[in-house]
Amino acid sequence: MDPVPPKYAAPAPQLLADLVRAQPFAWIVSGPPGDSHATPLPLRPKLAPDGRIEALIGHFARSNPHVEALRRDPRALVLTLGPHGYVSPSWMADRTQAPTWNYAAAQFAVEVEFIEDEAALRLVLDDLVGAMEAMRPDAWSAAEMDERYARLSRGIIAFHARVVDQRGVFKLGQDERDDVYADIVTGLAGQGADDLVAWMRALNPGRAEA
DSSP states (O other): OOOOOGGGSOSSTHHHHHHHHHSOEEEEEESOTTSOEEEEEEOEEEEOTTSOEEEEEEEEETTOHHHHHHHHOOEEEEEEEEEEEEEOGGGOSOTTSOOEEEEEEEEEEEEEEEEOOHHHHHHHHHHHHHHHHTTOTTOOOGGGGTHHHHHHHTTEEEEEEEEEEEEEEEESSTTSOHHHHHHHHHHHHHTTOHHHHHHHHHHSTTOOOO
16 A cells, blocks of 8 residues: 555544544455445444554445455455545635645455355344444344344355555644634534534644634
């Protein structure tokens, strides 16, 4: 993978995990031109002791042709796009500034291994449901499906995607002048881009805002 400019690199490996947890729906892409496959699906990160993502866990529909393609060649690229938004010079006191786009994104080179064990599949699904239902006032669990769970789960297959390389790009105002940064935060907040503003603040600790 191409190197990330230092000013946009993640200052800690945990940030990539935070991004995947916050934005679990990603693209998994594989195959050469003319025989490529791309599937959007939810993923969960598996972390190493240092907080680095060592694997991504998910599931496919068994009927998806992407499954057989990955059995033939397990190499793939996972693309995650986090909060993002257009930055307008109209928000700024200095209107000589150029428009730009702020965003958080990550890509992972992976090798996919499918999981055929039914008990392991149940763990994968329970983990995903638990994460998505967490903090809901009337959280749902798969146990409420009764016998339908076993029937429907026969149509899917879980996978473990071992991460062999990873790259995060966090272009969130780190290289802007303080006055421009403050105007961007105010403008995005006025547009309701709360998630993007939160990431800007996380990557720019201690910077003043208007």
